[in-house]
Amino acid sequence: MAYTLEAFCNDARSLLQADSGAAGVEHVRKKMEILARDPGFVAEHFNNGVKYGPRRLFVDPVLGFEILGYRAEKARHSPAHDHGDSWALYAQVHGYTEMTEYNRLDDGKDPDHAKLGIKAQYKLEQGQVGTYWGSQLHSTYTPVDCCYLRVTGTDLEKRPRVRIDQNTGKIMK
Numbered sequence: 001m002a003y004t005l006e007a008f009c010n011d012a013r014s015l016l017q018a019d020s021g022a023a024g025v026e027h028v029r030k031k032m033e034i035l036a037r038d039p040g041f042v043a044e045h046f047n048n049g050v051k052y053g054p055r056r057l058f059v060d061p062v063l064g065f066e067i068l069g070y071r072a073e074k075a076r077h078s079p080a081h082d083h084g085d086s087w088a089l090y091a092q093v094h095g096y097t098e099m100t101e102y103n104r105l106d107d108g109k110d111p112d113h114a115k116l117g118i119k120a121q122y123k124l125e126q127g128q129v130g131t132y133w134g135s136q137l138h139s140t141y142t143p144v145d146c147c148y149l150r151v152t153g154t155d156l157e158k159r160p161r162v163r164i165d166q167n168t169g170k171i172m173k
């Protein structure tokens with residue numbers, strides 16, 4: 001049976017209202033796998049005519065979680081970053097994302113530099129969904145025409161976040 005963005009939004013709201021913790025987010029992650037693999041959803045929201053860059057697809061008026069679609073015009077390495085105090089779910093829709101997760105090895109006292117250690121490196125392949133808790137540092141490599149769907153507990157742009165150049169350790173302001 002087809003699964004639509006609207007149905008996913010309603011399911012996510014109910015699931016998070018019932019449990020806004022890790023178990024609720026895991027239920028939403030499983031629904032997101034179904035959505036990211038739905039041919040009708042992909043054809044409507046990730047066809048060759050959609051614009052490059054991020055698109056906000058939905059903001060929940062009750063809980064404030066938001067859904068963003070992204071299509072990469074160019075290959076890109078992101079800096080290491082966290083998501084402030086929000087969780088994030090990344091679903092791969094086209095192509096793949098190379099994901100690197102980091103541990104911070106310094107004591108956090110230097111405001112300009114951090115020391116990062118690689119905790120995990122893996123590829124998110126089409127149809128896979130990864131969960132990233134607020135303070136989990138990670139960086140991504142996304143190839144041309146990589147498309148993904150991101151659900152976050154809140155609007156990330158409104159939260160303080162950490163960004164670190166993973167090659168030099170410089171904390172970006």
Ligand SMILES: [Fe+2]
Nearest residue numbers: 081082088138
């Ligand atoms: Fe991220």
